[in-house]
Amino acid sequence: MKKLASWLKEQKITEVEAVISDFTGIARGKIMPSNKFIAEKGIRLPESVLIQGVTGDYVDDEIYDDLISAAEIDMILKPDESAVHMVPWALEPTALVIHDCYDKQDNLISMAPRTVLKKVLALYEAKGWTPVVAPELEFYLTKRTANPDHPLQPPIGRSGRPESGRQSYSIDAANEYDPLFEDVYDWCEEQGLDVDTLIHEEGAAQMEINFRHGDALSLADQVFVFKRTVREAALKHDINATFMAKPISHEPGSSMHLHQSFLDKDGNNIFSNKDGSPTNMLYHYIGGLQKYVCESMPLFAPNVNSYRRFLSNTSAPVNLAWGIDNRTVSLRVPESSGKNFRVENRLAGADANPYLAFAGSLLCGYLGMINEIEPSEAIAGNAYEDSKDQRLPLNLEEALALMEQSEILKETLGSLFVRSYVK
Structure with a gap:
């Protein structure tokens, strides 16, 4: 994170888009001032974000409870320092940072699309x-x-x-x-x-x-x-x-x-x-x-x-x-x-x-x-x-x-x- 924080300051980035991909390939996440992003000890998103449909809807309640914790717990997002991109169309200097999704035991969330690809690449x-x-x-x-x-x-x-x-x-x-x-x-x-x-x-x-x-x-x-x-x-x-x-x-x-x-x-x-x-x-x-x-x-x-x-x-x-x-x-x-x-x-x-x-x-x-x-x-x-x-x-x-x-x-x-x- 030190390397990323240093890069954000060098580029005079004022805003960060912290994103993940859901099943449909839509970017979901949070937009925040860069100083808040640097200070965060792990950005959190509800686990249910991953299973939204392309319209933003969720599966039926009965099935939903079988896939996601009944408490709707948060995932912890960790930035990948090799997946940082400028956002050229933004009005202020902005960076998009792609994250991986982890649980509270520091395990990758198995449903996350980026995790699925990483799992296959590990076989190779x-x-x-x-x-x-x-x-x-x-x-x-x-x-x-x-x-x-x-x-x-x-x-x-x-x-x-x-x-x-x-x-x-x-x-x-x-x-x-x-x-x-x-x-x-x-x-x-x-x-x-x-x-x-x-x-x-x-x-x-x-x-x-x-x-x-x-x-x-x-x-x-x-x-x-x-x-x-x-x-x-x-x-x-x-x-x-x-x-x-x-x-x-x-x-x-x-x-x-x-x-x-x-x-x-x-x-x-x-x-x-x-x-x-x-x-x-x-x-x-x-x-x-x-x-x-x-x-x-x-x-x-x-x-x-x-x-x-x-x-x-x-x-x-x-x-x-x-x-x-x-x-x-x-x-x-x-x-x-x-x-x-x-x-x-x-x-x-x-x-x-x-x-x-x-x-x-x-x-x-x-x-x-x-x-x-x-x-x-x-x-x-x-x-x-x-x-x-x-x-x-x-x-x-x-x-x-x-x-x-x-x-x-x-x-x-x-x-x-x-x-x-x-x-």
Whole structure:
């Protein structure tokens, strides 16, 4: 805490946002003067904050009492000094500090999404493997509207016109919103968010930002902060940004593709042999994803709306297939040199909580490597047509039923987390 206190004083920070992520990926916490933050011996929040729904509602009372202490006790929040970011849009010098949640016995709260990811990363650490991830996050820019029942529409760009039609990879279409993205990139740099490429995606005013590959926990933190950054930049320019998985019925959905590879203790990619050929680990990782991803599906697709994205021939996966450089499958192995072999999980929607989506994908693949699970045959053609027997859960109800019955998820992520998340 001394290091953090010193940094806050050096940066002349007057206000601190002490935050955690709830199940839905919403930032919850407290805003306070920096001197009070430094003086605090542990910020407290009620444990029930973690199990709020996206609307702020809680589960039924009968179930609630089974998940949370009847006394509604407080959690103790401890700042992670490696997860501190400026808040560039604030009127006063402000810092956002991401916290971990502890109980009074100094144990991490098992339900907290950041704890869930840490638990999975500990499995890799025990094997001497270091996950390297690179998320790709899609979102829509939309016209402001006061009525949430009205269909969303593209905003007015620099040309004075809204977009119409598909504009995949169009530079001119992306340039329509240059002032907004200048703010996004400037703010990301100020916050230490390691963003890379901007792409105009298929939908009208649909964009994608790619992050550089790196540490899984840090990148989950960065995606968590980035979503808020984009929304704030959009508001500054009098438009909205949405990370819903399927915000517009006739447009493509928005995903959060996750590239994953792993380094051994010597810094070598465990998916690559010395001769540049793929190792069995690569195939077993894919096998684990294929075997366990259905019962983990609520971590990748957490809302009713999430399942509207999974439609054939809409650039969204609808199967458990894998292939090399094939965008019709769920699990893609991009064509690359041997040392860069990686798996791209294309299942998660942009609406997923990054901590839980990362944890789910890394866990499924880990179980595949540990248990040497063989994948199906790779698909070279159109997986929408060639893998109809490998279907995903069709709706949230089916996905939750599979998760609730999953003994392996209860064993690895904890029974309390699984029960609480499902409820």
